[in-house]
Amino acid sequence: MTEFLIKNGFVFDPTLKIKGDVADVAIKNGKIVETDAVKKPKVIDASGKTVMAGGLEIHAHIAGPKVNVGRIYRPEDKLFNATAGLKATPTHMNTRMEGGFSIPTTYKTGYNYARLGYTTAMEAAMPPLFARHVHEEMRDTPIIDEGAYPVFGNNWFVLEYIKNREINNTAAYIAWLLEATKGFAIKSVNPGGTEAWGWGLNCLQVTDPVPYFDVTPQEITTGLIEANELLGLPHSLHIHGNNLGNPGNYTTTLDTLKAAEGHKAKNKFHREQVLHHTHIQFHSYGGDKWANFESKARPIMDYVNKHKNITVDVGFVTLDETTTMTADGPFEHHLTELNHLKWANVDVELETAAGVVPYVYSPDIFVCGVQWAIGLEIALLSKDPMRCFITTDHPNAGPFTRYPRILKWLMSQKARDEQIKAFKNSDKVVNGSEIASFDRELTLYEVAAMTRAGPAKALGLSHMYGGLKPGLDADVAVYNFNPEKENSPDEIEKAFSTVQYLFKTGEKIIKDGEIVSNGNKRTLWVHAKVEENPQVMRDIEEKFVKYYTVTKGNYEVHGKHFIPNPLAIEVDAT
Amino acid sequence: MTKTITDVICPFCGTLCDDIEVTVSDDGKKILEVFNACAIGNEKFHHAMAKDRPVRPRMQQADGTYKEVSYDEAVEYTAQMLANAKKPLMYGWSSTNCEAQSIGHEIAEAVGAVVDNTAAVCHGTTLIAVQDVGIPSCTLGEIKNRADRILFWGCNPAHAHPRHMSRYSIFPRGFFTGKGSQSRKLIVVDPRHSDTSKLADVYYQVEQGRDYELLQAFRTALKGEWLPDVVAGIPKERIYEGAELMKSGRFGIIFFGMGVTQTLGKNHNIDAAISLTKDLNEYTKFSIMPMRGHYNVTGSGEVLAWQFGFPYSVDLSRGYARYNPGDTSSIDLLIRGEVDSVFTIASDPGAHFPISAVKRIASLPSVAVDPHITPTTEVSKLHVPVAFVGIEVGGNAYRMDNVPIDTRKVVDPPEGVLTDEQFLERVLIRVKELKGVKA
């Protein structure tokens, strides 16, 4: 493999504690190496540019059944929004057609992450029965390494085991399902509420019992944390709490976060949190109706800042027309009742559900403006950027392609002020939030923590990703951004929109902003070894015979077609 | 010793039964017995064994007869035809696996073709409706485990999806439906008193072509609004009763078929049915599902959607994907004279398109890839026989509820017969050479 030496860039890397010093980065055999370890490297002149590790997406909806429902049912998302593929100009000879804005095609998803300097992304909700579909899409998403989180929070096995306080059985089932679906982590979406949705109901509070199963969201969350730490998985429980999107829901969120109290991370991956709460912007709402809707970012972040065993990602609202999609089935029904736009829903037998509704975050609507402010407040109130990550819950709060715009808002008070002024109801937005009073501007070092080192650590992948330490995978992004110069807000956005260079596991992917390789994408999954558990295996056999509509033999994901290039993370919980 | 293969998937209809057992000879070449399949599935497995099955490509001669050619010649003809066309149509894809579809799409992208699947004459109008109003749906297991109200509207599973009723919709005993069919009320709407309707608790003989009116009347009745005395041949009292019956269930499902997708109203019929489902969710839990025909038409839509953004009728001719049924759809393209060559695979437009569209296929350079002899192969310039997917080669397929199931290989294909994937892979390599695309 070719050796590279990226010379004289301004390097930002929390793993090496480098805060913009001019330094060189060397690449050999797919890994970062000491600069003297390369003999005849190709030299990349990065002087006057910013150098960081490849970005890590910890939470996005980019592959699988509900994403594809979004694509299928929104042709208008692609109208006049497509670019040429194979048969176009010679520089594009190697790439495929791209299309779509809020729900781009798989090819566009891979290319766009690469253009932003990202090299790894996690699909945030995999319905186990649809695991093959998720893997087929990930296979067709070029360049980036990907993994997927199977959903467990409404799974009948989990509900029954936790009701009986059978944490060993819960863990054994989780290990089996991770292997059967080639999944990466434990996801829980609206625990209990989505099963209730099977009857058109919901669990809005952590103490609302799940119909028939008679277990509460709180018990499910605690049980899943315990099972996760019993297994010692690389990532923690990844939760989307109850009561998403409703005024006054911040108290539910605090109740959800409290489930982590008294639990300590047990794993060999240097992960410290036991609970990751995702898109916490959607869960930090005050008021008791839309008319008095307000930000409760401060109480939420006060709690998060104080509790080191919790991480969060934001879910920034980008003020775009987008497509919401979540395994929180009842929420999507609630949303379509609000905006009257087309509603798709899929209830998945024994496991979960999902809904999809288009949404227009209009700068003319006061609530949208406050949602925008809450996202920024969460990031700007965070005292530890290694525990608060940048996401848009793509495509829910906006497409991930808006990350450069979010950086602009986070790094420039001026950019925020301009946006506040542009709101139709700016007074109401300012009254309903604290954003106008914030003068914090994030540094690139903090940004590197929130987009690279932090997510890598939280995912238990800091031994591979997130930094430029020798021995890590050679995922390196070079941005045409000189941090020593005065940069206008729009220059920030532009610079981070397309990398100058991108390397993925040592291969040159982007050169001068143009994609030159489809890379060597890998699928991450967790192979957790547990003691044999005959009861759980009997339960699995029984449920397949009686209640599933596929046989157990046709449920498990095998084969090169689905995962041509697997990367199994080994866990021994025996 | 014979051996029995279990968990075999039936590659016929969208029900995609995965509990078939097949006994094969000890050399793995012959299917001896097929268990659990319906009459159609059974026939499908046995037909793969037919002795008179074509095993080499056949080229049409000037006098209309066919002459055997090699696969090399077939690859060359196909690649040349596609590479030289200005707007080739690549139609079908519904009876092959997702792996083959994927390769086909790469060919289509390289040559700037229109890719369309059999939804064009089946549930394409459903997809249009879904694009307009969405679709609250579920997997088939939800129906088995929860549903107590089952509506079949313009579909006849007794004939078209023979095991649907026993596996998923009427008879099975599920988690919350322990009494099987006694747990459920069955409502059927059809202009014909079909074999399915004979099982119904309530049957509505809708006037043919007035499904839209009747669906909208049910929606009106749900809201308690005024109705005319008779709608679509049904007295209003029966419409109010039906609305009450739906509302009073705990979990309901509407299955619909070509009786509404192909009838006057088309996408609007489905739109109204979906809107009815959405309305019912204000009172109880309700879902709706199209009864997809070909076993992997759903998969074709899925793969097209994640690769190009649209589920069928995808026009790649301008180098980016465009979609608008009525313009980019096969029947319109053929009848309007918009395409200049036709590649069909895993489908039979010759039998299932209106004759005016078939005439166009017959008049153009054309290739048909199909294990069978069909009206399409017998009017195309080249017929390429291939292995049966789901019998002689495995590969992924999507059930009518979008659940992906990996089909299995049961026996070897006849000596020397290529699979869809193998043939398409060779065409792709040749097309890329002809188009000067870097491999």
Add this chain to the structure above:
Amino acid sequence: MNTVTLTPKKQSDLYLEVNNITPDMFAGKSTEQIAALPVYVGNTEHPLGEFFTVTGAAGASAAETRIVIKGDSSRLKYIGMKMTAGEIEVEGSADQYVGGWMAGGKIHVQGNVQAFAGVGMRGGELLVDGNAGDYLGAAYRGDWRGMQGGKIYIKGNAGSDLGYFMNGGTIVVDGDVDVFVGTHAEGGTIIIKGNAKSKVGGQMVQGEIYVFGTIDVMLPGYIYRQELEKEVEGMKGKFALFEGDTAERHPKRKGQLQYAKLYLKQ
């Protein structure tokens, strides 16, 4: 205003996609530059000049540019697509998407137009002397925002799905229309001077439809309210007012439900 005249030189074997034939694209260009603009036949790209002789001169802006297309345009798709100003005169018939997504200016077609004319229209004027196809003034697939403004006038008949998801503007058809008129409309005005078939105003939330002739079968969700004297398109008459579609949701204004209005001439 300056005029550019396009005279056909040769017919293409397949259909020709001419989305570049707009005043916006022609404005400020020489005849040579116009002749060099790309048109498309399937997957092939050709200079416009291969199919047309370009004469006259374009104006400095779209508003000052008029385009005349001579001869038979019945295999030209996308004439006037996305135009914002200026004028197009089509002397023959045109194919699909005439005036698609147009925002301003004026198109006059002397013959017929095929499906999707005025799709996604936002403003301007489209006048057709002959017949129109299906989906006239309709929304693009999946979009809940159909025709927003402007005026479409058809002197002949129109096909099915006229004014699908219409939000604003006016469509007038002198002749008859096929099934589905104003489906899902939330605004705008549709005037049918001839007869309509069935499925008129289905799932319509707001907006107005006038039918001067007959409707084969009324939808069940329309309720007769009263008879009214109205002047429509310069014609006075008595109309029966129906409100609906009661099957659909309707917004409230000042505590009153707002329905779509269907006027049937008596």
Add this chain to the structure above:
Amino acid sequence: MPKITLNLISGRTIQQGVAIEAGKEKPSYREACGIIEIDPVDFKQLGAWRNTNVRVTSAYGHVIVKAVEATQGPHPGIAFIPMGPWANQVVNPRTYSTGMPTFKGTPIEVEPAPSEEVLDGIRVVQEAVRGAKV
């Protein structure tokens, strides 16, 4: 000969499903799909015996099929030809710009044609497309 007017729909039958898998070049395909199912009331008007060949004519074409009594009825006024090449000689190809032909709801005339032959599935298409030119 009497001529009756009916409303034609087409669709699947289990016999059609079995026959297409058995082989469309086989006589069983013709037996399953080269038929028109007519209601007893309409048969009376037609004045023909069951299992007589009839000529079906629409605005879009014509075809010879065997008239049989409808098994899934009653449905006076409606005729049914299983989906396939025979039905497709006469169905309304208009798509209303949706891509979907109007396979159900085509006005047809049916008249007895006892001396004419029902072609097999391949020939009925080959004959119809013979000499087709772009």
